[in-house]
Amino acid sequence: MAGENKNEANIFTQYIKSRHSLIKNSKILQTTYIPDNLPHRKDKIDAIVEILAPALNGDKPSNILIIGKTGTGKTAVMNFIGKELRKADPQQENVHFIYINCEVNDTAYGILYSISNQIINNIEENKIPFTGWSLDKILATLTEMIDKENKVFIIVLDEIDRSIQKNGDDIFYYLTTINEVLQKSRVSIIGITNNAKFTELLSPKIKSRLGEEKLVFPPYNVEQLKDILYNRADIAFDTGVLDDDVIPYCAALSAQEMGDARRALELMRISAEIAERQGDPKITSAHVKSARSKIEVDAIVEVIKTLTIQSKILLLGIIKNTEKGLPTMTTGDTYAAYKSVCECIGQSPLTQRRITGLIQELDMLGIIHARIKSTGRTGRTKEIELCIPRDLIEMVKSDDLFKDYKPPTQRTLM
Numbered sequence: 440m441a442g443e444n445k446n447e448a449n450i451f452t453q454y455i456k457s458r459h460s461l462i463k464n465s466k467i468l469q470t471t472y473i474p475d476n477l478p479h480r481k482d483k484i485d486a487i488v489e490i491l492a493p494a495l496n497g498d499k500p501s502n503i504l505i506i507g508k509t510g511t512g513k514t515a516v517m518n519f520i521g522k523e524l525r526k527a528d529p530q531q532e533n534v535h536f537i538y539i540n541c542e543v544n545d546t547a548y549g550i551l552y553s554i555s556n557q558i559i560n561n562i563e564e565n566k567i568p569f570t571g572w573s574l575d576k577i578l579a580t581l582t583e584m585i586d587k588e589n590k591v592f593i594i595v596l597d598e599i600d601r602s603i604q605k606n607g608d609d610i611f612y613y614l615t616t617i618n619e620v621l622q623k624s625r626v627s628i629i630g631i632t633n634n635a636k637f638t639e640l641l642s643p644k645i646k647s648r649l650g651e652e653k654l655v656f657p658p659y660n661v662e663q664l665k666d667i668l669y670n671r672a673d674i675a676f677d678t679g680v681l682d683d684d685v686i687p688y689c690a691a692l693s694a695q696e697m698g699d700a701r702r703a704l705e706l707m708r709i710s711a712e713i714a715e716r717q718g719d720p721k722i723t724s725a726h727v728k729s730a731r732s733k734i735e736v737d738a739i740v741e742v743i744k745t746l747t748i749q750s751k752i753l754l755l756g757i758i759k760n761t762e763k764g765l766p767t768m769t770t771g772d773t774y775a776a777y778k779s780v781c782e783c784i785g786q787s788p789l790t791q792r793r794i795t796g797l798i799q800e801l802d803m804l805g806i807i808h809a810r811i812k813s814t815g816r817t818g819r820t821k822e823i824e825l826c827i828p829r830d831l832i833e834m835v836k837s838d839d840l841f842k843d844y845k846p847p848t849q850r851t852l853m
């Protein structure tokens with residue numbers, strides 16, 4: 440049906456027309472899109488399918504723990520398998536597949552509530568309220584709900600470490616022991632985590648239950664990333680829109696950064712968006728370069744926005760020194776500037792020692808550059824230098840925190 444009814448012209452039409460569209464279907468490049476073809480994960484898919492298959496005959500599969508860095512396809516693979524499982528049992532006669540993201544539902548209550556919602560499939564009829572019950576009560580009710588169905592439940596808990604860090608592992612204890620109480624139904628748990636040390640966070644009881652089967656998703660190498668990008672580009676772009684070196688370049692950059700397919704796809708998508716916005720007829724490696732710096736700047740913006748008040752004040756002090764003609768400064772210069780900003784905005788300053796710690800932090804975040812320099816007989820000192828672009832400096836200066844900032848005018852020296 441797409442494209443059949445031409446929309447009438449309105450105030451936006453000129454922009455739609457003037458924009459040369461390079462991306463055939465932008466949904467395909469979004470991170471939420473689940474591709475039907477997942478190159479280089481066939482072995483993992485086969486392994487999981489083999490473990491889960493008994494569920495279709497009403498038997499309980501082993502619990503699985505999936506470990507792998509971000510962007511290694513864990514979520515995509517599990518969602519794909521869920522889709523296929525639903526196709527294999529369309530009436531959900533034997534298997535009920537439930538997917539929960541523990542980053543979104545990060546409390547025990549939230550996780551159990553979401554599971555109950557997916558079982559009932561109609562929020563209004565859910566007996567368990569969104570909030571207010573004791574955990575014991577919700578557990579008992581959920582157990583009853585599960586048992587009534589007389590099925591195998593496969594419950595995927597994605598980003599499982601998020602919940603454990605916050606709430607401990609009681610919820611996983613409950614979910615992995617629930618089978619001892621159930622009469623008719625069975626529950627299998629699939630836990631997914633980015634954290635290789637995750638099992639260290641678990642108590643021994645849960646470690647063995649949750650990790651009955653363990654699968655590790657390794658990072659992708661350049662060649663694998665290329666295949667993933669080629670596959671996606673095939674369905675996202677018309678032929679001839681991508682220059683030949685775009686995908687190898689995106690793949691090479693992302694392989695350097697830990698073999699993360701999400702980053703690789705994001706780089707390709709942003710490159711395409713930049714080319715479109717500039718009205719260019721093709722996507723080239725120059726667009727990839729711009730996309731890369733855009734991603735880097737966006738990351739620093741995010742970091743700066745989330746700095747603590749004291750770190751922001753320190754950063755403004757360093758900016759003020761730089762603008763006063765002091766591109767590299769000592770810890771002493773930095774502390775003096777920091778104190779002066781504190782005074783101007785009515786904040787009480789931290790000690791120099793604390794500020795030295797915050798300087799190290801800004802250095803680690805890549806916002807400033809601090810190196811030790813030996814100064815002859817007196818020993819060693821730190822040389823501090825700002826390293827963020829002009830527009831980010833303006834962003835720091837226009838932070839709400841500094842809206843009443845007025846530089847000290849009369850003082851010649853700080």
Ligand SMILES: Nc1ncnc2c1ncn2[C@@H]1O[C@H](COP(=O)(O)OP(=O)(O)O)[C@@H](O)[C@H]1O
Pocket residue numbers: 469470471472473474476477478479480507508509510511512513514515516667700701704
């Ligand atoms: N083998 C693959 N083939 C195609 N796309 C993939 C593959 N692995 C990952 N992706 C894509 O990369 C992005 C990140 O994958 P995701 O499954 O979210 O990673 P993880 O959950 O391991 O952090 C998603 O957009 C996903 O569709």
Ligand SMILES: [Mg+2]
Pocket residue numbers: 513514515597
């Ligand atoms: Mg994931």
